[in-house]
Amino acid sequence: MPDSVTQIRNAGPVGSKRNLAILGDGFADADQTTYNNWVQNTVLGGVFANDYFYEDGSAWNIFRVNLTSNTSGVSQRTYNADGTIASTTLKDTALGMIFSGSWSHCWMEYGTGTETAIQNALKKWVPDYDFVLIILNEPGYGGCGGGGRAHVTTGDGWTVIAHEFGHGLGGLADEYCNSGAYTSGEPGAVDLTVNTDRSTLKWGNFVDPTTPIPTGSGNCSDYNQGTKPATWDDNQDVGLFEGGGTKNTGIYRPVINCRMNSNTPPYCTICYTSFKRQYDTYTGHTFLRCYASDFNGDGRSDVLVHSGNSIQTFRSNGSQLDLIFSAVERVPGSWQFQPNDQFFIGDFNGDGKDEVAVFNGVDWIMPYLGLLEDDGSGGLRLTARYDGDIPGWGGFAKNDLFYVGDFNGDGKQDLFVFNGADWSMPYVGMLRSNGSSFTCIERFDGDIPGWGGLAKNDKLYVGDYSGNGKADLFIFNGDDWSMAYVGMFRSTGTDLQMTARYDGDIPGWGGLARHDKLYVGDFNGDGKADLYIFNGDDWSMPYLGMFRSTGTGLQMAHRYDGDVPGWGGMARHDQFFPADINGDGKTDLFAWNFEDWVTEYLGRMISGGSSLTASFIGDWVGEWNLGAVDRFEPCNFQGGTIRPPRGARGKPDLFVHNQDWFGMIRGNPGFALQKIYYRWIHNYRYGRNW
Amino acid sequence: MSERSLPEKPATDAPVSPAKGKGASKGKVAPRPQRIRGTLRLKTKATKLATSQAAAPERYADQTGLKRTTSRGEGYVRLRVRVGEDGGASVVDSHFVESTLVQPSAIFGNFVYEVTEGDKRLHLDSIPDLGVFRSFVNPEGPLEERQHHMYELKTYEFDVRVPARDIAAAVLSKVVITLYRMKEARAAMPAGIQPLHVQYQRELREVARVEGVPAKILPEAVQRLRGNQKLSGRK
Numbered sequence: 001m002p003d004s005v006t007q008i009r010n011a012g013p014v015g016s017k018r019n020l021a022i023l024g025d026g027f028a029d030a031d032q033t034t035y036n037n038w039v040q041n042t043v044l045g046g047v048f049a050n051d052y053f054y055e056d057g058s059a060w061n062i063f064r065v066n067l068t069s070n071t072s073g074v075s076q077r078t079y080n081a082d083g084t085i086a087s088t089t090l091k092d093t094a095l096g097m098i099f100s101g102s103w104s105h106c107w108m109e110y111g112t113g114t115e116t117a118i119q120n121a122l123k124k125w126v127p128d129y130d131f132v133l134i135i136l137n138e139p140g141y142g143g144c145g146g147g148g149r150a151h152v153t154t155g156d157g158w159t160v161i162a163h164e165f166g167h168g169l170g171g172l173a174d175e176y177c178n179s180g181a182y183t184s185g186e187p188g189a190v191d192l193t194v195n196t197d198r199s200t201l202k203w204g205n206f207v208d209p210t211t212p213i214p215t216g217s218g219n220c221s222d223y224n225q226g227t228k229p230a231t232w233d234d235n236q237d238v239g240l241f242e243g244g245g246t247k248n249t250g251i252y253r254p255v256i257n258c259r260m261n262s263n264t265p266p267y268c269t270i271c272y273t274s275f276k277r278q279y280d281t282y283t284g285h286t287f288l289r290c291y292a293s294d295f296n297g298d299g300r301s302d303v304l305v306h307s308g309n310s311i312q313t314f315r316s317n318g319s320q321l322d323l324i325f326s327a328v329e330r331v332p333g334s335w336q337f338q339p340n341d342q343f344f345i346g347d348f349n350g351d352g353k354d355e356v357a358v359f360n361g362v363d364w365i366m367p368y369l370g371l372l373e374d375d376g377s378g379g380l381r382l383t384a385r386y387d388g389d390i391p392g393w394g395g396f397a398k399n400d401l402f403y404v405g406d407f408n409g410d411g412k413q414d415l416f417v418f419n420g421a422d423w424s425m426p427y428v429g430m431l432r433s434n435g436s437s438f439t440c441i442e443r444f445d446g447d448i449p450g451w452g453g454l455a456k457n458d459k460l461y462v463g464d465y466s467g468n469g470k471a472d473l474f475i476f477n478g479d480d481w482s483m484a485y486v487g488m489f490r491s492t493g494t495d496l497q498m499t500a501r502y503d504g505d506i507p508g509w510g511g512l513a514r515h516d517k518l519y520v521g522d523f524n525g526d527g528k529a530d531l532y533i534f535n536g537d538d539w540s541m542p543y544l545g546m547f548r549s550t551g552t553g554l555q556m557a558h559r560y561d562g563d564v565p566g567w568g569g570m571a572r573h574d575q576f577f578p579a580d581i582n583g584d585g586k587t588d589l590f591a592w593n594f595e596d597w598v599t600e601y602l603g604r605m606i607s608g609g610s611s612l613t614a615s616f617i618g619d620w621v622g623e624w625n626l627g628a629v630d631r632f633e634p635c636n637f638q639g640g641t642i643r644p645p646r647g648a649r650g651k652p653d654l655f656v657h658n659q660d661w662f663g664m665i666r667g668n669p670g671f672a673l674q675k676i677y678y679r680w681i682h683n684y685r686y687g688r689n690w
Numbered sequence: 691m692s693e694r695s696l697p698e699k700p701a702t703d704a705p706v707s708p709a710k711g712k713g714a715s716k717g718k719v720a721p722r723p724q725r726i727r728g729t730l731r732l733k734t735k736a737t738k739l740a741t742s743q744a745a746a747p748e749r750y751a752d753q754t755g756l757k758r759t760t761s762r763g764e765g766y767v768r769l770r771v772r773v774g775e776d777g778g779a780s781v782v783d784s785h786f787v788e789s790t791l792v793q794p795s796a797i798f799g800n801f802v803y804e805v806t807e808g809d810k811r812l813h814l815d816s817i818p819d820l821g822v823f824r825s826f827v828n829p830e831g832p833l834e835e836r837q838h839h840m841y842e843l844k845t846y847e848f849d850v851r852v853p854a855r856d857i858a859a860a861v862l863s864k865v866v867i868t869l870y871r872m873k874e875a876r877a878a879m880p881a882g883i884q885p886l887h888v889q890y891q892r893e894l895r896e897v898a899r900v901e902g903v904p905a906k907i908l909p910e911a912v913q914r915l916r917g918n919q920k921l922s923g924r925k
Binding site for chain 1 (some may be wrong): 696697698699700701702703704714715716717731732733734749750752753754755756757765766768785786789790791792794795796798799800816817819820821822823824825826827828831832833835836837838839841843846848849851871872873874875876877878923
């Protein structure tokens with residue numbers, strides 16, 4: 001079998017990632033499956049499936065170089081007690097490495113041609129490597145690391161290799177004790193110190209003020225300065241423990257037991273944070289694209305974060321988020337993530353948990369639509385994919401716009417799709433979810449009867465305005481005609497039937513106008529989706545209207561001219577996010593304005609059924625500095641008691657996010673910041689990473 | 691600049707005549723499809739589908755046809771630097787890599803290199819582990835083997851990346867590659883814009899330095915780029 005390379009993790013361009021090259025020695029033709037399995041199980045399924053490397057997998061390209069040796073197994077050497085060679089048995093292997101099993105000879109050594117063979121293989125197969133992992137087809141334990149390489153045997157477990165990666169990739173020091181006293185100066189490594197002064201301790205920001213310093217004193221100490229708190233976590237709670245760097249005394253480590261101490265625990269707070277800071281640039285992670293969802297059906301909103309070609313999901317426990325799933329490049333099935341993937345969250349199979357529809361019309365030579373569902377262990381996998389088209393739609397196109405709604409009332413959410421840009425006429429499609437796939441059941445070409453022609457700038461809004469459990473459509477067009485129009489289209493489950501069309505005005509509104517913005521929500525709690533309409537552009541003052549659905553049409557319930565009491569004056573760039581904030585079954589509005597005033601304002605407009613009562617907070621929500629870059633996702637991360645009738649879920653909370661920051665804001669009874677994260681979501685036992 | 695002069699909305703109970711703009715009003719039925727971009731482009735005729743569908747495959751073939759994201763010619767040079775027993779350093783090899791190159795925002799680890807031309811930084815990066823080999827701990831061995839056995843290397847090599855355009859435009863005799871040892875790490879060490887020896891006088895110690903990069907060692911792609919720049923320079 002000729003030599004080759006397989007890129008088993010494609011995280012991105014080599015110059016924007018770190019590149020791990022894996023080379024095997026002593027794997028003959030018949031051993032290649034053994035080699036592949038070892039790499040899969042130990043590297044991907046071990047090191048990169050746990051704690052730090054799982055979380056930041058998107059920083060790493062991994063290349064498996066498939067070198068075929070002429071013989072199986074590697075050369076062997078034995079040493080006499082005085083260090084002289086007792087015997088050598090050479091084998092004809094790709095790299096010519098020699099295993100000795102002798103600790104004092106690094107367990108293994110290079111043969112005469114090994115360095116050249118490694119260099120040649122790297123130059124040919126992974127010319128821009130950062131780190132090299134060399135695997136010997138040798139069942140005995142042992143390994144030798146350093147200088148950007150780690151040499152291991154198939155007898156080594158992943159935790160040993162993860163410890164070695166702590167040195168080789170993290171620059172971390174050993175935290176275990178062996179013998180003797182440390183007598184030198186301050187170590188350069190981030191996880192060891194000789195400093196016992198709390199105020200200047202290099203990991204002092206992670207030490208709770210109530211924790212004694214030092215926390216453990218004496219020979220390779222545990223917590224022995226006072227009583228160890230019952231909630232103390234030996235791996236994550238940070239203090240100052242004597243012993244580390246192989247020495248018993250005179251030097252201190254940050255936690256009782258880290259992966260850099262005994263291999264099996266996760267990296268401690270200090271080592272984890274050091275890794276995160278080192279490789280954050282290479283992950284490509286940002287908080288720009290976040291989607292609220294409930295992946296486990298516990299009633300609490302989780303979050304899906306999409307960055308480039310990776311996704312992560314974090315689960316809410318009511319007060320914080322924890323990483324559940326991290327996928328780089330693809331999920332099984334397969335869906336390959338790209339920067340312009342668009343995600344649509346909904347319970348598409350009716351199991352009470354959210355799934356993800358994903359569409360990409362930009363990054364590939366053809367558009368793709370996929371459906372991702374629970375993989376049974378907290379992750380996602382592809383269950384259906386449509387390449388370029390779904391039968392009946394006539395071809396996906398770049399500007400297809402998708403909307404989630406259960407239009408046939410079977411408890412499984414479906415998709416409406418609209419395209420007003422890519423064809424000679426606009427189209428609307430109804431893609432019915434069958435639980436694990438979609439079927440295009442209806443397509444409207446250029447018109448939905450009664451609408452008088454779909455047009456390029458039609459804007460679709462989904463809501464069950466008829467109250468029959470089927471998601472209907474509102475369509476607004478303020479651009480393409482001589483006047484603005486609103487249409488109401490009731491879903492029959494397989495078709496759309498227009499029940500009302502408003503030409504230029506909805507009675508009481510005083511005239512539909514070009515920049516009217518529609519927000520759908522059942523503001524009176526009667527089970528029928530109503531409409532809020534806002535206009536900040538076309539009149540001498542901003543207006544907000546509340547239009548109640550009669551089931552077939554709209555009746556104005558209230559119009560606010562220039563202000564909603566308590567908001568302090570509407571302004572041109574007010575934005576709204578419909579959500580049932582107080583859990584009474586009526587859809588309220590979060591309001592947001594960052595452009596029209598000297599400071600930014602976030603507001604709550606609570607619906608009384610036919611009117612609104614507003615309140616707001618300015619500039620800051622706790623530690624969250626409100627700003628123009630902020631984006632909001634109404635959600636319910638607290639879960640629990642707030643659950644209005646008719647199965648609808650209240651959304652009293654907000655996820656707020658921008659490039660670097662992610663926040664959890666409680667919206668009821670007033671705004672309060674629950675949690676704030678910078679660059680990555682991690683719940684430190686004490687302290688923070690900024 | 692004129693101020694916006696906009697009307698007030700009529701009262702909610704006032705009769706409204708919708709303000710009309712340019713263009714047609716909607717009729718009862720859709721107008722005929724319009725040609726856009728010169729071509730009448732319609733979807734194929736929709737057909738009603740049977741409700742039963744073939745079972746989805748267990749696994750779909752990979753998506754194909756990813757559009758190119760790196761612009762042609764964008765890339766960097768990877769230089770292999772050898773540090774000898776006497777501490778002297780030299781560039782021993784190089785090759786061109788076609789890829790975008792990320793400039794790290796912070797430094798960390800046990801070693802850091804910086805490539806400069808005068809006061810201008812061309813690139814820097816951190817090297818967590820260099821110049822030493824460690825035997826793995828022997829968990830079942832005698833006490834002395836329950837730790838790493840360390841071997842310091844007399845000579846060692848490391849890799850340096852430089853954006854191809856920058857090194858092609860540089861005066862090669864003024865390009866300096868400096869390798870630093872991290873004597874004292876701080877929790878956060880931003881790369882900043884000043885040379886490292888200015889920013890981190892206390893934390894870093896110079897270990898080796900290459901002064902000037904020989905043109906002949908640069909990969910062909912960069913030599914071509916340099917040639918083109920010289921030609922355009924004369925004009």
